[in-house]
Amino acid sequence: MKLFNIFKRSGESLAVSMASIKLGDRLLVLGCGDPVRIAQLAVKTGLTGRACAIDASEALVTRAADIATREGALIESFTAPWDALPLEPESFDVAVIDDVLAHLDAGPRMSCVLDVHRVLRPGGRCLVIDPGARAGIGGLVRGAAPNPDSGYVSRGGAVAALESGGFRAARVLAEREGLLFAEGIKGNV
Numbered sequence: 347m348k349l350f351n352i353f354k355r356s357g358e359s360l361a362v363s364m365a366s367i368k369l370g371d372r373l374l375v376l377g378c379g380d381p382v383r384i385a386q387l388a389v390k391t392g393l394t395g396r397a398c399a400i401d402a403s404e405a406l407v408t409r410a411a412d413i414a415t416r417e418g419a420l421i422e423s424f425t426a427p428w429d430a431l432p433l434e435p436e437s438f439d440v441a442v443i444d445d446v447l448a449h450l451d452a453g454p455r456m457s458c459v460l461d462v463h464r465v466l467r468p469g470g471r472c473l474v475i476d477p478g479a480r481a482g483i484g485g486l487v488r489g490a491a492p493n494p495d496s497g498y499v500s501r502g503g504a505v506a507a508l509e510s511g512g513f514r515a516a517r518v519l520a521e522r523e524g525l526l527f528a529e530g531i532k533g534n535v
Contacts, residue, residue: 358386359383359386360520360522360523360525361380361383361444361475361525361527362383362386362387362390364473364475364519364520364527365387365390365440365442365473366440366471367387367390367391367395367440368390368391369390369391369392369394369395370391370392370394370395371390371391371395371396371439371440372391372395372396372437372438372439372440372467373387373388373390373391373395373396373397373398373438373439373440373441373442374398374399374400374431374433374438374440374441374442374462374465374466375387375388375397375398375399375400375441375442375444376400376401376428376431376441376442376443376444376446376458376462377401377442377443377444377445377446378399378400378401378403378406378407378409378410378423379401379406379444379445380444380445381406381409381410381412381413381414382413382417383444384397384399384410384413384414384419384421384444385410385413385414385416385417385419385421386417387442388414388419388420388421389417389418389419391420393420396422396438397414397419397420397421397422398421398422398423398424398433398438399411399414399421399422399423399424400423400424400425400426400431400432401425402425402426402427402428403425404425407423407424407425408423410423411423428446428450428454428457428458428461429454429457429458429460429461430461431461431462431464431465433465434465435464435465436464436465436466436467436468436470437465437467438465438466438467438470439466439467439470439471440466440470440471440472440473441462441465441466441470441471441472441473442472442473442474442475443458443459443462443472443473443474443475443504444475445475445476445477446458447459447474447476447503447504447507448476448477448503455507456507456510456511459472459507459508459510459511459513460511460512462511463511463512463513463532466532467532468532468533468534469531469532469533469534470531470532471529471530471531471532472508472513472529472530472531472532473519473527473528473529474504474507474508474526474527474528474529474530475525475526475527476503476504476525476526476528477524477525477526478521478524478525478526503526503528504516504518504526504528505517505518505528505530508528508529508530509530511530512532512533513530513531513532514530514531514532514533515529515530515531516528516529516530517529517530
């Protein structure tokens with residue numbers, strides 16, 4: 347049984363819903379730690395869209411590409427540093443940065459956000475998915491989300507990173523299921 351079919355029966359995941367990918371969109375996903383999510387997002391673009399996945403880890407990229415292909419998603423995959431995306435400027439409608447920014451130091455994080463800004467078309471959206479604190483018993487057992495750069499959250503987290511990278515209307519969309527969703531728009535100018 348395909349992984350995607352398992353998730354399809356239980357409904358669309360929150361992360362996929364929050365990304366709001368449409369048929370024909372040009373999608374970029376940074377971070378290949380959740381290959382099923384990448385496959386679910388890539389399927390949304392359809393045959394008329396484009397889906398690319400990038401990670402600094404070759405093993406994660408290979409795994410994500412294999413699962414996406416097995417699930418029927420057309421996907422281009424690249425292994426590249428977070429701040430040197432091998433992509434043309436203004437070539438994507440939507441970028442999803444999945445569990446990457448919280449693990450980067452301030453300099454590489456800023457470079458990553460600036461490069462994502464470069465590859466988005468004017469009016470394009472960037473969705474950042476970060477680990478968030480879990481509420482209730484789950485939060486007590488698991489504790490706060492790991493964050494190697496403890497200053498990331500205290501300095502505004504994803505919203506501050508997006509604003510510093512030139513994105514407009516940056517805001518937290520939701521914090522659910524142990525994830526924080528933030529979004530910013532690339533201006534038309």
